[in-house]
């Protein structure tokens with residue numbers, strides 16, 4: 062029996078990330094509009110996981126399973142598209158990420174939530190309760206609703222006036238809407254620390270009411286422990302032949318829904334049955350609507366790419382686009398001042414103008430329409446200083462820095478949006 066258990070444990074360790082054994086990351090470099098479309102369509106046809114889109118001047122990254130590598134390479138070569146294999150076998154990097162995070166966690170003896178590793182759903186849940194107990198005058202935990210699999214989706218309200226002062230602006234920040242973007246969690250946890258536990262700039266808590274939703278997609282997040290690159294929620298009702306669960310929650314909001322996303326459940330950008338068909342998106346909608354008269358700033362934290370993006374996902378600019386751009390640049394500059402030199406400077410702009418591809422049904426687009434005159438999607442950096450880590454993988458040494466530098470940007474955005482709110486300049 063003992064032997065069997067040992068074998069199971071051993072096999073369990075070996076089997077981790079087996080799903081990705083032989084998957085390669087390609088960097089694809091396109092040189093024309095035709096090549097851009099050709100590559101994008103082919104990647105979609107092959108149901109590849111596109112990590113970033115290739116556009117002229119900006120190589121894209123795509124994850125290609127072993128069985129599809131030949132057909133993918135042949136296609137690129139036939140069409141004279143330049144590429145290189147950036148990572149031969151992503152499983153090795155996944156194993157390395159586990160190893161680094163485990164040894165960083167073992168070195169730390171801190172019992173409170175720190176920034177030495179990425180915390181689990183259960184740990185974050187317990188932390189929110191702990192904060193509500195320790196700081197009852199400023200913190201409350203709210204159950205927004207439940208995920209597809211029935212997990213509580215809970216957020217913090219941080220306020221010195223119990224959200225009763227209607228003259229105060231509200232700032233909302235969320236992370237992990239895309240579950241594999243692990244480095245976004247320290248950004249919200251760091252904000253919580255600086256607003257509740259270790260307050261050094263009290264104007265931020267005195268003048269602003271905060272809503273912080275650290276784990277917007279709990280089912281997906283928990284599933285990343287099994288499948289590290291899981292992005293969507295875990296809805297099963299759209300499955301095709303028992304395959305392809307999940308909806309891309311950042312395509313499930315009600316703004317030009319379904320126009321620049323996928324109707325195929327097997328695609329990473331599958332948009333669901335209709336706007337807010339998914340309970341996780343509905344929870345966020347309800348928070349936004351509840352605070353629509355006071356929400357000054359909405360921040361949806363994603364990774365990767367070092368970008369601050371503003372609406373709309375189809376390239377149409379909101380009436381206050383100039384202010385959005387200005388405050389976006391100010392946030393980016395604040396981050397760039399303290400970022401690690403090995404990471405590139407932030408890029409600021411409209412979603413379509415920066416990414417050069419359209420996206421519909423985004424949370425940020427919905428928020429600016431309904432409530433928040435300042436609404437941004439952050440794309441935190443992929444830490445590249447280590448040859449082992451790229452894209453969505455997290456280097457433990459970068460976790461606290463990700464929280465710290467993003468907070469520098471958030472502060473600037475929050476103060477600017479709050480000032481506009483007080484001056485009645487909000488659009």
Ligand SMILES: [Zn+2]
Pocket residue numbers: 239242363364
């Ligand atoms: Zn994302």
